[in-house]
Structure formats: structure tokens, C-alpha cells
Amino acid sequence: MYDVIIGIDTADDRRAIAQAAAIADLPTAADEVTAHLCHVFQDNPEGASVNQLSAVRRAREHLTEAGVNCVHYEASGEPADELLAAAEAVDADAICVSGRKRRPTGKAVFGSVTQDVILGADRPVIAVPAPDAE
Numbered sequence: 083m084y085d086v087i088i089g090i091d092t093a094d095d096r097r098a099i100a101q102a103a104a105i106a107d108l109p110t111a112a113d114e115v116t117a118h119l120c121h122v123f124q125d126n127p128e129g130a131s132v133n134q135l136s137a138v139r140r141a142r143e144h145l146t147e148a149g150v151n152c153v154h155y156e157a158s159g160e161p162a163d164e165l166l167a168a169a170e171a172v173d174a175d176a177i178c179v180s181g182r183k184r185r186p187t188g189k190a191v192f193g194s195v196t197q198d199v200i201l202g203a204d205r206p207v208i209a210v211p212a213p214d215a216e
Contacts, residue, residue, distance in 0.1 A: 083115075085175050086118065086174060086177070087120050087174045087176075087177045088119050089165045089177065090120060090121050090137050091161075093182070095140045097213065099140050099213075100180055100210050101141060101178050101179075102140075102141040104178065105208075106145055106150055111148065118152075118154075118174065119141055119153070121156055121157075122156075122157045123157070131156065163202075169203070175205065176207065179196045179210070180196070
């Protein structure tokens with residue numbers, strides 16, 4: 083069995099679908115991969131659950147259609163730190179992230195979860211390119 087943490091942001095469902103497609107395309111994904119659909123809440127006053135998020139539902143639909151087993155994982159805090167902790171907690175074989183297309187100044191000011199995960203991970207990271215705007 084192969085476990086992958088998929089860090090899903092709610093800003094753009096297309097990124098979550100691209101991540102799901104990348105994982106579904108792994109060899110023997112339908113038979114051997116469990117996708118842990120993970121969202122890190124930073125502000126959640128309404129108490130939403132990970133399975134209520136549109137991006138998570140869209141990724142799950144894509145993975146389920148491809149025959150990939152999915153489970154939900156949610157956390158609260160700093161996204162990069164919590165994704166790395168989630169990978170450790172489930173003993174994930176890999177982490178899948180998708181970054182936003184930003185200028186270098188935007189990355190310097192706002193940081194980059196993708197960059198922090200890549201630099202902080204002790205396991206492979208699959209970085210899926212952000213889809214082009216339609």
C-alpha cells in the first residue's frame with residue numbers, strides 16, 4: 083500500500099483536480115494508493131469539516147472515478163507545518179502539493195507553502211503545476 087498526503091487549498095478547485103489527476107496517474111494507483119485529502123484550516127469560525135470543501139469534493143470525485151481509495155485528513159495551524167505533520171502521522175510515502183503562480187515579490191511577502199513543504203520534507207514531494215487560467 084502506498085499512502086499520499088494531498089495538501090488541498092480552497093482557493094482554486096482546478097489545482098485540487100490537477101493534484102488528483104497526478105495521483106490517479108501513478109502506476110497501480112487504483113490498486114495500491116490511498117490518497118489522504120488534507121486541508122489545513124487557518125480560520126474556521128463556522129466549524130467546517132474537510133469533506134464539506136468544494137476542492138476536496140472535486141478531488142475525491144476524480145480519484146474515486148479512477149478507483150483510488152480516499153480518506154479525509156484535516157488539521158488547524160500553519161499549512162506547511164501541518165502537512166509535514168500529517169505526512170508523519172500517517173507515515174505517508176509522498177506529499178502532493180500544488181503552488182500558485184506568483185511573482186517572486188509575492189512569494190517573499192506571503193511565503194510559499196509548496197516551497198516550505200519541499201524544503202522541510204523528509205520524503206518525496208510531488209509538486210503539481212498550477213493549471214493555466216481558463
